[in-house]
Amino acid sequence: MKRNILVFSEDPRVINEAVYIANILKGNEGKIFGVSKLTEDNDVLSNFDEIHFAKENLIPEQWAKFLIKFYKENEIQYLVSPHTVNNNDIIAYVSAKYNLPMISNATSIKDNDATLIFSRQVLGGRGISYIEVEKSLKLSVTVPIKVYPRIKLDKQSLIKEITEIEKTKITSKGFEEIKKSGFNIENADVVVGIGRGFKSKEDIKLAQDLAEVLNGVIGCSRPIAADYGWLPNDLWIGISSKIIRPKLYIAVGISGAPQHVSGIMDSKIIVAINKDKNATIFKYADYGVVADLYQFLPIFTRKIKENLKK
Numbered sequence: 304m305k306r307n308i309l310v311f312s313e314d315p316r317v318i319n320e321a322v323y324i325a326n327i328l329k330g331n332e333g334k335i336f337g338v339s340k341l342t343e344d345n346d347v348l349s350n351f352d353e354i355h356f357a358k359e360n361l362i363p364e365q366w367a368k369f370l371i372k373f374y375k376e377n378e379i380q381y382l383v384s385p386h387t388v389n390n391n392d393i394i395a396y397v398s399a400k401y402n403l404p405m406i407s408n409a410t411s412i413k414d415n416d417a418t419l420i421f422s423r424q425v426l427g428g429r430g431i432s433y434i435e436v437e438k439s440l441k442l443s444v445t446v447p448i449k450v451y452p453r454i455k456l457d458k459q460s461l462i463k464e465i466t467e468i469e470k471t472k473i474t475s476k477g478f479e480e481i482k483k484s485g486f487n488i489e490n491a492d493v494v495v496g497i498g499r500g501f502k503s504k505e506d507i508k509l510a511q512d513l514a515e516v517l518n519g520v521i522g523c524s525r526p527i528a529a530d531y532g533w534l535p536n537d538l539w540i541g542i543s544s545k546i547i548r549p550k551l552y553i554a555v556g557i558s559g560a561p562q563h564v565s566g567i568m569d570s571k572i573i574v575a576i577n578k579d580k581n582a583t584i585f586k587y588a589d590y591g592v593v594a595d596l597y598q599f600l601p602i603f604t605r606k607i608k609e610n611l612k613k
């Protein structure tokens with residue numbers, strides 16, 4: 304059966320994350336269209352039947368309007384997109400326009416002959432919901448990044464530039480690259496997590512010292528990055544950011560909210576340091592220390608250093 308797929312990502316660096324899914328959905332005859340921003344990445348260029356590029360940065364409203372038109376003109380059945388903040392907004396806009404059911408952040412997909420079964424995490428990662436849909440149903444789906452294999456097809460895409468860009472009342476005043484930490488917390492063996500138990504940005508040094516003696520890196524709960532801006536967003540651990548799987552995770556001054564815990568559950572050993580003996584984080588910890596971090600961390604770090612010297 305012919306099923307045309309539209310894969311969209313405003314950021315071309317992650318568009319490949321959705322290509323694997325597009326190929327499962329495609330059926331025997333469908334075409335896979337890509338829509339993204341101009342890139343020279345060959346992995347992207349060789350994965351589609353057609354790829355449509357914008358040379359400039361478009362704002363979400365402009366992307367949405369382009370996709371609405373494209374969707375109609377190309378008889379799209381499935382709209383697929385990597386799960387990023389902007390992609391989600393845009394896909395939701397397009398889905399609403401066509402009344403498409405939207406499956407957001409689908410962590411698995413199974414072809415079940417007449418139906419497709421998607422799974423997605425619910426309740427902050429504590430449960431999985433399965434959604435079964437008829438294959439004939441038109442729908443949109445967003446998929447998490449770094450969950451599906453990146454594939455490269457052997458065909459060269461037909462490349463087209465997006466020239467008709469809708470005017471909008473919103474004017475973009477420019478783009479700024481977000482500050483990055485320079486650490487890759489997803490690959491680190493040891494991560495020390497910083498939470499709201501820290502009273503000031505300067506105090507983060509206490510956790511940095513601990514991470515350093517353990518050859519590890521620091522990460523943080525959402526408020527530390529998103530609300531206080533004390534650390535870059537790429538160090539934020541949890542359901543809405545990085546999922547980590549270190550050998551050792553030390554949560555310091557972190558309460559253990561489900562959104563944070565779902566990002567650390569695959570850690571081999573979890574240690575929690577918290578002054579509240581009833582903190583939820585202790586339920587998930589292999590080792591728990593009930594202590595004031597300001598008293599405990601300097602001594603802990605010093606003792607580890609001394610032991611490593613022996």
Ligand SMILES: Cc1cc2nc3c(=O)[nH]c(=O)nc-3n(C[C@H](O)[C@H](O)[C@H](O)COP(=O)(O)OP(=O)(O)OC[C@H]3O[C@@H](n4cnc5c(N)ncnc54)[C@H](O)[C@@H]3O)c2cc1C
Nearest residue numbers: 498499500524525541542543556557558560562563578596
């Ligand atoms: C849609 C949504 C998505 C979210 N996604 C994420 C996510 O991806 N990641 C994430 O982390 N959060 C996320 N959150 C936020 C989450 O719900 C919590 O609000 C957040 O994780 C709490 O961060 P925290 O543990 O640092 O702070 P708090 O909950 O305030 O906990 C601070 C802890 O520090 C302890 N403490 C205080 N002082 C000391 C001290 N001197 N010594 C030792 N311990 C001390 C306290 O006892 C407390 O347990 C999300 C929320 C929503 C609604």
